[in-house]
Amino acid sequence: MKRIVILISGRGSNMEAIVQACAAEGWPAQVVGVVSNRPEAAGLAFAQSHGIATAVVDHKTFASRDEFDAALAAAIDGLAPDLLVLAGFMRILGAAFVQRYEGRMLNIHPSLLPAFPGLHTHRRAIEAGCAEAGCTVHYVTAELDHGPMVAQAAVPILPGDDEHSLAARVLVEEHRLYPQAVRAVVEGRA
Structure with missing residues (x-):
């Protein structure tokens, strides 16, 4: 049984989509922890x-990124993901944090990478x-939004779209795609 730890900020x-899909679909995995950098x-x-x-x-309680990364890694490692x-x-x-979890850290980015990182x-x-x-699920590397891709989903940009209406449609695809990609990784298919 694979152990998954999820990092959030909001x-x-x-x-939620990953937790629900993992339980409903009977993945050979369990979400064992959720860690946030924001108490609220x-x-x-x-x-x-x-x-x-x-x-x-x-993160606001640390004097440097390295100190924050070290504390974050300690919290994560305590959950043995x-x-x-x-x-x-x-x-x-930071690069040292990313290297520590290299090959076993995923992110979802709200664009069709390599277009529009950041x-x-x-x-x-x-x-x-x-x-x-659209959106892209990728492995995290030290270079922001440039890791190997696991999956992508495209969404048309409609006439009259603004960033908020487009973001809402992309988010629907994120909620579908991210659980599928995480499942593929835990099952060794990605």
């Missing part, structure tokens, strides 16, 4: 209500005149 809607993250309540261990490592899943975790992780992806796709946008 409401945790992708985390709404997703923590969902995890607790489902009997999942939670931890908070508040086979797979680390970033689900709306809004902190850039922030404001929906606005940038619309401004560039793209016909479609």
